[in-house]
Amino acid sequence: MPDASTRDLTPGGLTLWRAFVPRWAYLPLSGEGAARFGGRWNPVGEPTIYAARELSTAWAEYNQGFVQHPALIAQLELTGASLADLTDPVVLATLGVGPEIHKCEWRALLDEGRTPATHLLRKKLIEDGKDGVVYPSFMSPGGTCVALWHWNGEGAPKLRIVDPGHRLPRTPASWL
Template identity: 75%
Template structure:
């Protein structure tokens, strides 16, 4: 799927990084469902409530900063429908991948294999169903603001800090 019209996304992230809403370094540091350690990735949701649920993972309600993002020109694989899954050679079983367990056992999770395949095929990211918010959908974006995919934060009054100095 190519995003022709801009897509509105929501990202909940650690307030300490308020100055860097388009950084995927947290995901690169720890790895995630759709990215191996070392690969910057933006995780966002298409609904505000889904962003909040995914950020907290159903555990303690941590403080978060929520930013609205606008994505355009991205080539996204849609894993939310059977047609979309079939188009990339998958079934809904990919959504039950125990990626953390695989990493803990020194294995490459199937979600990471699929991400590498999609990246090689020119996809900028993917759309997947939320695990924490039934009916919600998320986006994992591993390529943005280079080439076709443009991601920007919606901050019309310039309220986000430009440097980490606000935390010193």
């Protein structure tokens, strides 16, 4: 039986939206961009998929309220994931954290050489067998996001891109 911090997915899966740099259209499920730069829920070197539960939230998170950059927006389907639902105050309390975790100044802390609270919580959740988290969007009030640490490996949740017309490129050659 899942514990209180697990968000059960419907048998049909969870629909997510991801906006990302078009240059990487041939690698929509790599997580390498997050690994290269680090993120709210991952240290540098740890691939992570960041996506949103709503299309508008994906766009807002991608642009971070600044200039509207070109983006590729893709629909994803996630199945079989154990996600800690950090939008639920009961789950936060169970994990021993409060809503202030969502306001963690992770970039500033990394710049100071310190470990953000979100990275510490990530480590604990991975040890507890979680594949990722659901968390409130910082850029789109009322929206929710997912950070996924494990996907498409043996015994891992399945994440697929919805591309019925096979329009996404398969190699970087489309950018040459």
